[in-house]
Amino acid sequence: MAADRSRLPDVGVDPAFTFPTIVRHVMPNGLAVRTVEHHSVPIVTYVLQIEGGSGADGRGQEGLAAMVADMADEGTGSMSAIDISDALSRIGADYDVDVGADATVFTLTTLTRFAERGAALLSDMTVRPSLHQEDFDRIRQLRLDRLKQLKDSAPATAERAFLRLIYGTHPYGHLAIGADPALRRLSLDDVRLFHSQCVQPTRATLVIVGALSHQQLLDAAKRFVEWPQAGLSVDGVVPASKVAPPAQPGARLALVPREGAAQSELRVGHLSTLRTTPDYPSLLVMNAVLGGQFASRINLKLREEKAFTYGARTGFDWRRGLSPFVLQASVHTAATAESIADSFAEIEGIRATRPPTSDELALAKASLTRGYPRNFETTQQVARSVAQLALYDLPDSYFADFVPKINAVSAADVTRAAATHLDTSKLATLIVGDQSAIADSLPALGLGEPHVLPLEL
């Protein structure tokens, strides 16, 4: 039977999918554990999520949480950094740590036959790091040098400057790697204090996902039982999410000069809403229409219609506190002003003048819902998703509820959510680009003279 080329084949009924069952446990020391059975390949993933990320860096201590995280694999007990690296590679472990705004997330994946060994290593590294002065000195120097290197990168420069632009001196207003003078001032005592305050079983969630039973997964992690409960009060750390966000001034333009740059790196956005907003499903659909996928208004406009860029996208940079909506693109220098004007027009369009068409709405919802099961293929995907539920206090039924909630979103919901949470009169625009090449084109944007920011990180 030959193919009928007169029309595209319809998509059939969405296949049934059983989302992972999460079982919750609490260890005697108060550590919250969530296990998920995942029986495909004999692999196990541990995600240890600890409350306290870059947002917990004290004022003038920017970069502290990341230093603490980095010290984990620098030594524990009698093991040096080299010994730890050796031990990890002997079990083929895939280890990394991500310092987010609200939490530090350690991830270790290994083969199930090494499950217990993997958990013991992760536990020893995170709970009982050696925190030696010489390791501290070396790691800090590497990070200072890395900061120097990041000045060469337009995207890194844009990320740093844009956070500062929208959050000001709020604890969310800096990158995890921190800043030079602050990093230089840190001492090993700062690291010890931060570790003792943050790395406590009652501030942590351990997610274990693998090809074992719930009980076996829990048993494999038994080394975590030895994690002592905190003796001292944990009141010293104020969560960034509890710090009042700065008032949002009107639309403004800032520029970090990058002489001779082939492209302008752009960020356009403002502080918007909370991850726990009831409008979350409407905002996901709204974002998919606007700039969250390839076939979205902004990418089709700036890439496919005008060829100004290799790609443009929008999204919410979620945190536990007030989170920003951000558009990002790297555009040809000559197209800088027009790209910004088009971005403003598209954002204004979705919130007022151009509500989503029924085709756009259907496309956005279908792409979000029909593709959803593919997020549950690997142990790491599942473990990180479950950790997100813990981070945002979302229910265990979240995965199963996702598709019906997205499907319930109407065009009116999208418009209302966009009008509520996006505001073109508050957009901050940041350009990292060639000032002399674009200066003449900027006044037409009506955003005033660009505020020129220093490159210093």
Next chain:
Amino acid sequence: MTTSDIDLPYTKRTLANGLDVTVHEDHHVPIVAVNIWYHVGSKNEQPGRTGFAHLFEHLMFEGSEHHNSGFFVPLQQAGALLNGSTNTDRTNYWEVVPTSAIDRALWMESDRMGYLLPALTPQRFETQRDVVLNERRQNYENRPYGLSAMALSSALYAPDHPYSWTTIGSADDIRAMQLDDVHAFFRTYYHPANASLVLAGDIETERAFDLAEKYFGELQAGTSPARVSARAALSRDVNLVLEDRVELPRVYLAWHSPAMYADGDADLDLAADLLANGKTSRLYRSLVYRSRIALDVSAFQNSRELTSFFLLAATAAPGQALSDIVTRVDDELRNLAATGPADDEMERGLAQAEAHFMYRLQTIGGFGGKSDQLNAYNVLLGTPGFFARDLDRYRQATRESVRAAAARFLVGASRVTLSVVPRGRRDLAMAGAEPVSVS
């Protein structure tokens, strides 16, 4: 763990028009991966037309005769994730779709394989040419150390060798491309006999073959293009310096090495790991951990179809000299070539290889997923059935085979040294380096 514990089962058949079809079942998640390789990459380009294979990949997403608009919309409507990529040797395209959308994905892939040209307008061509120029600006020109790949390729290979240019191509060549070039390229390389299709995931094998026949069986067989072959050798050491918008100098060392899957390829992969991967590695310990003269160090065997290169790179810590870094690198290379790896280095290398082969079995689609892997074996080796043997290459490596590979390819051979230094600071390059300019 034995070899039989780690395998990637499949069934392969070839359609009458020459299209290879490989099927792998995995029913854990209700999704299917569609993965197509065309055996064409930048190695098939001509000087003066570099960057063409990659620009062509972009055009494959702009519509075909029976779906004459963007490729993304109908597939995102179906919940698909999709992408494509081009390298020196091949161009791949993939979708991961819900099981319910497999017909749509195959309809669209087959339509652009068979009926691309009627949908190709001058305007679509020109737009994608500009998008590619922006991709080049973003990923190479405006990125620190981003132009080093161009400098290394042209230093390692003679100008007529197909690896002497990079896949992104030269900006002037991209600007000069014409729509007519596209037609000839499509006819030569985009047809069933030069392609390989893999379906992996939640689909029964027989149904998968039926669908492949239904959508691709009608397409005209083409002629297999001539294989590209070219010899590559360096007759002497080459020492270059490139100025860039960077804060810290970096040195690259590059050697010719055996082609992908050839003798010595896996040995050099293991050598790269024990030299520069992780804190236990010799060069990390020497350069970053102990002497602290480097900020980072990396090494890898860049395996390719015709011939490979082994690349080692290290960034100088502030105030440190590249020459001190290279002296220590040379010490470690000589050491490895003289006495080979220690037993514990071999144990670690093998443990990591086994685990990483296992990790690769988790994902059916996308870059590096099981479907992509089956296609790599089929296109480059003629059979998808190489997963277990691929791992055996690492299991069979010995201290002596790694030592011998290091001695032959890294110590006993000429190399390219490239210093990338801040603008105006050629004095920070390795002594005697000749300036090279890349655009």
